[in-house]
Amino acid sequence: MIAQEQFLHLTFSKKGDNIGSSVLIDPFIKEAKQILIHANEIFSNEEDRDEATSDNDNSSVTWQLNLTPTMMTLDTNIMTLSGLEKVLKLIRINVKPQPPDLKDRNKLIQSDQYDIPLFRYIIQPILRLSTMMSIPRSEPLNQYNSMELMRYCVQCFIDCGDCFFMDIPTLIANTDMILSQPEAAKEHKVEALLVFSICALMMRHATIHHRGNWSVAEAFTYTFYMQARNLLQDLFDVHHISIVQSVFILSLFPHGHWHLYSASRSRSSLLTMAIRMALAMDLHKLDSQYSKESDQKERLRRLAWMLLCADYHAEWNESGHTGTIQVTDWHVNFPQLLPAERTSVLSKRIDVFSQYCRIIMIRKMNLFRTGYLISLQSPQAFENNIDQQLFKAYLNTPDRFKLELDPTKLCSKSDLEPLLLNEFYCQTRIFALLPFLPKRYFETFVREDDDLRYHDLNETYRRMTQNKDTTGQFIVQPNTANILHEHKEEQTSLLEQRKDLEHEYLVELLTVLNDYTHILESLTAIDTIGCHHSPVYGAMLTMHLYFIIERSCQHPKIKGVCRINLNRTHHQLRLSRTVYADPAISFLESMLIRHNVMTEEGVTICTLNGKPHEIIRSLRTQHSKSTAEAAVGIKQEQ
Secondary structure, X not given: OOOHHHOOOOOOOOOOOOOOOOEOHHHHXXXXXXXXXXXXXXXXXXXXXXXXXXXXXXXXXXXXXXXXXXOEEEEEOOOOHHHHHHHHHHHHHHOOOOOOOHHHOOOOOOOOOOOOHHHHHHHHHHHHHHOOOOOOOOOOHHHOOHHHHHHHHHHHHHHHOOHHHOOHHHHHHHHHHHHHOOOHHHHOHHHHXXXXXXXXXXXXXXXXXXXOOHHHHHHHHHHHHHHHHHHHOOOOOOOOHHHHHHHHHHOOOOOOHHHOOOOOOOOOHHHHHHHHHHHHOOHXXXXXXXXXXXXXXXXXXXXXXXXXXXXXXXXHHHHOOOOOOOHHHOOOOEOOOOHHHOOOOOHHHHHHHHHHHHHHHHHHOOHHHHHHHHHHHOHHHHHOOHHXXXXXXXXXXXXXXXXOOOOOOOOOHHHHHHHHHHHHHHHHHHHHHHHHOXXXXXXXXXXXXXXXXXXXXXXXXXXXXXXXXOOOOOOOOOOHHHHHHHOOOOOOOHHHHOHHHHHHHHHHHHHHHHHHHHHHHHHHHHOOOOXXXXXXXXXXXXXXXXXXXXXXXXXXXXXXHHHHHHHHHHHHHHHHOOOOOOHHHHHHHHHXXXXXXXXXXXXXXXXXXXXXXXXXXXXXXXXXXXXXXXXXXXXXXX
16 A cells, blocks of 8 residues: 555645745645656556566567768667567667656656547536526616615625725725716726726626515616726726726626635636736736745735636636646745734635635646546555555645535534535545546437537526527537547546446545535525625536436436435525525426426434445445455455
């Protein structure tokens, strides 16, 4: 067995692991890469020795190197690649001075050839539907106190949103100025733009807090958004950090404040504009150009990281790329607490955000996916759970955010931040594992479900827009046969070649999905009116994976876990319907109903929680027993 001590642990900081200490980006990146290199070397050394032994057993090769002033030719009897490698080694020995041995280089193993384009093809139209909003009916808004509503919106942003990238006292002062002086919005357009952008972002959530009229909230949301867009026309070429903040916030529309840097982000012209403005202002070089620390610099650091996270998610959802901003061009240290924030209610949220940024950086380098690739390529690494050890080292969760998921216990509000962080851990694990799911799982789902999925998508859009035209399509369905043909030549999953590992892989993936579903339930129970979290993206992700696994896997217990958790997801969506104005909820519910997933009346969510946990535990126990029996059988044969 490989001892845990053989793996380096990320320290993240020259000052140690204390919360709030300065975390430098360059040492972090180097150390993260070195951990993977170290793990790869441990499990590649044995394979190299085996190759060398097999080479020595082969017949010898002869060679002669002929040199002329203009040419070098090689006469040899080699017939295989291993023979060629032997000759090149011999040539290297006879060259003075000797060039470095290529096998001794610290080369990072690459996993770029493993991707999930078919899964992105499945979820992309749902993400697109989620960004749609019908123009609300005209409402007589003059009878409402719009100034007071705007104050509510700004206060909600401070109380519920991730406002820690702004100077809050200045924001409050500017809001009072804009709302108290009749001509202030015209004279102070930069400040007015930010206030209107925040109001467009928070209007619907403020309405939930104050139990207002939903149709009025929709009308005001659209009105604030259009006022902000009109102001932006005069300011888009002005280099001011408030404009970057405003454009970044407007790029969320019509989503709520939970999605500033969430995994549901999609490409948009406004997000691209915000990123380009930030790059033009050298926000990505913040810590290489400015050494002096200040409160303003820390807020800029947080804004820069929010933009990087949003850029990563938007690009990954669209193309599978890790963002327009390259790791090598990023010179911004990780966010840290300001002295005045150490005792504030925002301290845990800022620490969670800093941890989130570290995981994003590791995902941009594809180190999680590569860690699992190392595990699959080496039987010894797989046996020693090298991928889980690497994940534990990379996540390096602070003690205050560690969370033991127990289906028999209810989470409390004090668990909010650990739950949010562990939700992102689950997403990260899922996207590290998915590239190795046999491609036939995705192909079967696309082949059998595409027609009905696109029908449901277009029906949902027509209901949302009250469009009675049944011939028009919101999303034109591609030819399924062409889609499958386009992806025919993709890299074959390693599990296609090692059928013995497929069951164990599915149990591991199902374990992560089950944990994710449990976390979504806990967050929905704690955050009942959606102040800090939206479960829609997580429900969409887990729901589709349950359907994909259920469709192709014939193991009755695995299918049973998928069916139970689909019921749990349906229950979550029913609770979310009145809180989140997301048309994707309607589509997901129609998909569940079409697959005969119905929440039974009288069945408590606690009852549903325990069953999949027990089944997965029995699957793990059964596999461990089978592995032990097989090992005993091998020893007896020897």
